[in-house]
Amino acid sequence: MLVFCRAVVRSCRGVTLDNIRPFHLFNDGYSVTSFHRRKLQSHITCNVCVTRLFSSQPHNPKVPKVATWEPVQDDQLPQPAKIPADLVDKLERLALVDFRTKQGLACLEKAIRFADQLHVVDTSGVEPMDSVLEDRVLYLRNDTAKEGDCAEELLRLSKQTIEEYFVAPPGNIPLPKREDRTALLKHSEF
Amino acid sequence: MAASCAAASELLHNVNKQIKLLFPKTSCVIRRISTTADRWDSPTQVKTKRSPQQLVGVVGLEIHAQIHSNTKLFSGSAVRFSSPPNSLVSFFDASLPGTLPVLNKRCVEAAVMTGLAFNCTINKKSLFDRKHYFYADLPAGYQITQQRRPIAVDGILTYSLLGGLKRNQVLKKTVRIKQVQLEQDSGKSLHDDLQSQTLIDLNRAGVGLMELVMEPDMSCGEEAAAAVRELQLILQALGTCQGNMSEGQLRVDANVSVHRPGEPLGVRTEVKNINSARYLARAIDYEIQRQIDVLQRGGTVQNETRAYDSKSGETIPMRDKEGLQDYRFMPEPNLPPLIVYEDNASLLPGADVCQAVVVHEIRERLPELPSVKRDRLVRTYGILPEHSFTLVNEEGLVEYFEAVLRETKKEPRKVIGWVTNELLGQLKQQDMSVSQSPISASALAELLELQETGRISSSVAKQVFQEMWTSSGKTAPQIIQEKDLGLVSDAEQLHNICQKVVDSNPDEVHAIRNGNKKVLNKLMGLVQKETKGRADPVLVRTILQEKTSS
Numbered sequence: 001m002l003v004f005c006r007a008v009v010r011s012c013r014g015v016t017l018d019n020i021r022p023f024h025l026f027n028d029g030y031s032v033t034s035f036h037r038r039k040l041q042s043h044i045t046c047n048v049c050v051t052r053l054f055s056s057q058p059h060n061p062k063v064p065k066v067a068t069w070e071p072v073q074d075d076q077l078p079q080p081a082k083i084p085a086d087l088v089d090k091l092e093r094l095a096l097v098d099f100r101t102k103q104g105l106a107c108l109e110k111a112i113r114f115a116d117q118l119h120v121v122d123t124s125g126v127e128p129m130d131s132v133l134e135d136r137v138l139y140l141r142n143d144t145a146k147e148g149d150c151a152e153e154l155l156r157l158s159k160q161t162i163e164e165y166f167v168a169p170p171g172n173i174p175l176p177k178r179e180d181r182t183a184l185l186k187h188s189e190f
Numbered sequence: 191m192a193a194s195c196a197a198a199s200e201l202l203h204n205v206n207k208q209i210k211l212l213f214p215k216t217s218c219v220i221r222r223i224s225t226t227a228d229r230w231d232s233p234t235q236v237k238t239k240r241s242p243q244q245l246v247g248v249v250g251l252e253i254h255a256q257i258h259s260n261t262k263l264f265s266g267s268a269v270r271f272s273s274p275p276n277s278l279v280s281f282f283d284a285s286l287p288g289t290l291p292v293l294n295k296r297c298v299e300a301a302v303m304t305g306l307a308f309n310c311t312i313n314k315k316s317l318f319d320r321k322h323y324f325y326a327d328l329p330a331g332y333q334i335t336q337q338r339r340p341i342a343v344d345g346i347l348t349y350s351l352l353g354g355l356k357r358n359q360v361l362k363k364t365v366r367i368k369q370v371q372l373e374q375d376s377g378k379s380l381h382d383d384l385q386s387q388t389l390i391d392l393n394r395a396g397v398g399l400m401e402l403v404m405e406p407d408m409s410c411g412e413e414a415a416a417a418v419r420e421l422q423l424i425l426q427a428l429g430t431c432q433g434n435m436s437e438g439q440l441r442v443d444a445n446v447s448v449h450r451p452g453e454p455l456g457v458r459t460e461v462k463n464i465n466s467a468r469y470l471a472r473a474i475d476y477e478i479q480r481q482i483d484v485l486q487r488g489g490t491v492q493n494e495t496r497a498y499d500s501k502s503g504e505t506i507p508m509r510d511k512e513g514l515q516d517y518r519f520m521p522e523p524n525l526p527p528l529i530v531y532e533d534n535a536s537l538l539p540g541a542d543v544c545q546a547v548v549v550h551e552i553r554e555r556l557p558e559l560p561s562v563k564r565d566r567l568v569r570t571y572g573i574l575p576e577h578s579f580t581l582v583n584e585e586g587l588v589e590y591f592e593a594v595l596r597e598t599k600k601e602p603r604k605v606i607g608w609v610t611n612e613l614l615g616q617l618k619q620q621d622m623s624v625s626q627s628p629i630s631a632s633a634l635a636e637l638l639e640l641q642e643t644g645r646i647s648s649s650v651a652k653q654v655f656q657e658m659w660t661s662s663g664k665t666a667p668q669i670i671q672e673k674d675l676g677l678v679s680d681a682e683q684l685h686n687i688c689q690k691v692v693d694s695n696p697d698e699v700h701a702i703r704n705g706n707k708k709v710l711n712k713l714m715g716l717v718q719k720e721t722k723g724r725a726d727p728v729l730v731r732t733i734l735q736e737k738t739s740s
Contacts, residue, residue, distance in 0.1 A: 141261075
């Protein structure tokens with residue numbers, strides 16, 4: 001469920017990749033976006049071929065060998081979600097991503113509609129999983145210093161440094177008010 | 191502490207004056223609220239004064255204790271205070287893509303040990319979560335913490351306050367500990383307002399923290415400060431946190447609200463930026479009073495974060511968070527659940543013993559906790575409870591006290607005064623620690639032994655102590671010999687001196703002969719003055735009694 005939602009958010013981001021704010025500490029904004037793009041692709045491939053290529057377990061007969069798909073009737077789903085402007089504001093603020101375009105909003109609403117199908121699945125009595133690793137033993141490390149001392153290398157990644165410090169803007173830059181932002185984003189309107 | 195109460199009452203006084211100016215007709219109900227001094231100094235009076243509609247403070251604390259470990263919580267970079275900026279940062283600490291957290295066993299053991307010290311239930315399975323927020327000193331954009339299932343829950347902290355008229359009554363109080371959770375520390379930001387930029391040092395980013403959440407069981411600043419002090423002593427005894435507040439190893443946020451007893455809790459504010467135990471009490475008492483004032487004026491308390499300004503002694507609202515924070519908690523996908531085991535028998539077959547955190551083993555290693563130590567001191571040596579607090583509060587003082595006792599036959603109840611008054615007084619005056627004392631435990635024992643065996647008087651002993659302090663290295667016998675401070679016990683010499691005193695004070699002698707035996711003490715004082723305190727008091731008394739009885 002979680003992974004799924006994140007994939008949706010990412011596909012939303014895909015629409016307005018150019019609007020992603022560059023990350024403060026690392027000037028290499030391009031590599032950050034391309035990192036997301038790669039992830040996005042890997043999600044798509046995952047969703048398409050569920051042949052469990054990398055599974056070490058013998059195939060479980062309860063799991064179908066190929067993905068099966070049954071469309072869910074619209075009347076089985078809850079009312080389609082409407083995204084009020086305030087919520088868009090909040091989401092943009094939380095994710096530091098702008099998607100206030102017609103297409104961006106449509107994409108988000110479509111993604112939520114897609115996820116609505118999960119409401120049909122009966123999960124009563126099923127404990128949710130945190131991760132596929134939850135039955136693995138967590139490795140514990142001994143308390144001996146083995147890393148660090150690479151300030152020079154790290155500082156080289158930063159656009160701006162002073163002495164041995166990274167330099168960031170003061171505090172959190174407050175996002176512009178909605179009206180200002182609409183004006184700001186006019187150019188990105190389709 | 192006394193100072194803080196005084197400050198609080200002064201503050202109240204001023205507030206009252208203002209209120210009288212503002213609302214001359216309203217009767218001031220405000221007077222005795224939260225003045226902790228009042229409450230303890232005159233408990234009976236307070237009972238009658240307290241009406242049901244009176245507002246009282248409610249205080250809960252959130253404490254971040256830096257784990258005393260060699261390396262960070264999830265990376266192998268060293269933990270050290272005041273190192274060159276960004277020199278203790280691994281790729282993981284800088285959140286470079288592709289790096290993964292690797293949990294430090296020591297940090298888990300420290301959290302378990304701390305939980306056990308507070309009688310917590312240790313969760314055999316605990317979980318890690320991500321808490322998201324954007325700030326430059328948190329390069330990942332999220333903090334790894336334990337929101338859903340922390341490592342330890344449901345503990346209790348017992349602390350004591352000194353109350354009563356002479357502040358020598360020990361009042362035991364408890365506060366419930368909701369949970370102990372493991373989480374990462376953030377980096378440090380240096381704000382350069384002039385050039386409008388922030389300098390980031392990630393040395394602290396990723397250091398292991400134990401967040402201890404206390405239930406709102408306290409009612410004033412003094413209680414909170416006493417609870418924090420006890421917590422600090424416990425953590426230091428365990429060695430799980432060094433507890434130095436000025437270096438940020440122990441950071442306290444206070445949740446403060448006011449309500450009428452029996453009614454639901456009021457709207458709370460969070461007071462941050464409290465970086466010393468001294469300010470903790472003041473900040474809380476200020477905030478309680480501020481909220482009472484707001485309510486008395488008919489206003490409402492806002493749920494907000496406030497910072498304590500130690501210069502003005504006030505709390506001020508911090509920059510408004512834009513609406514309600516949404517941390518978007520989610521399970522940390524890179525860390526499976528953390529499992530700890532009750533004993534070796536419960537280890538899973540095939541599990542690596544070196545990897546396992548075994549609660550039973552940690553329980554065995556628990557050291558003597560401060561409260562147990564205090565009880566033992568009172569029981570073993572017959573000293574007063576308040577003295578046991580003084581001893582335990584000062585690092586190394588218990589050991590010093592016990593070392594002195596090993597080398598002298600002097601009674602512990604007499605030695606305690608020397609240690610807590612003379613020694614500690616000098617140390618405090620010069621801002622020194624016990625380990626820096628120029629007078630070693632055995633040197634003090636030697637001095638006390640001389641007094642005990644009657645070689646010097648107690649006033650001379652104090653004089654010698656001062657000499658020893660300033661001329662370090664000289665032993666007590668050396669100083670006594672050099673300055674000729676030994677007790678005069680030559681009977682003939684004392685006889686002469688006593689005779690002189692008796693002859694020159696006929697009135698006093700007359701009074702004694704008429705039955706007023708107390709006047710003898712005056713004559714004794716005169717003899718001691720004559721001998722500069724070196725006369726053997728027992729001998730002098732006998733001689734004087736002899737000379738005044740006929």
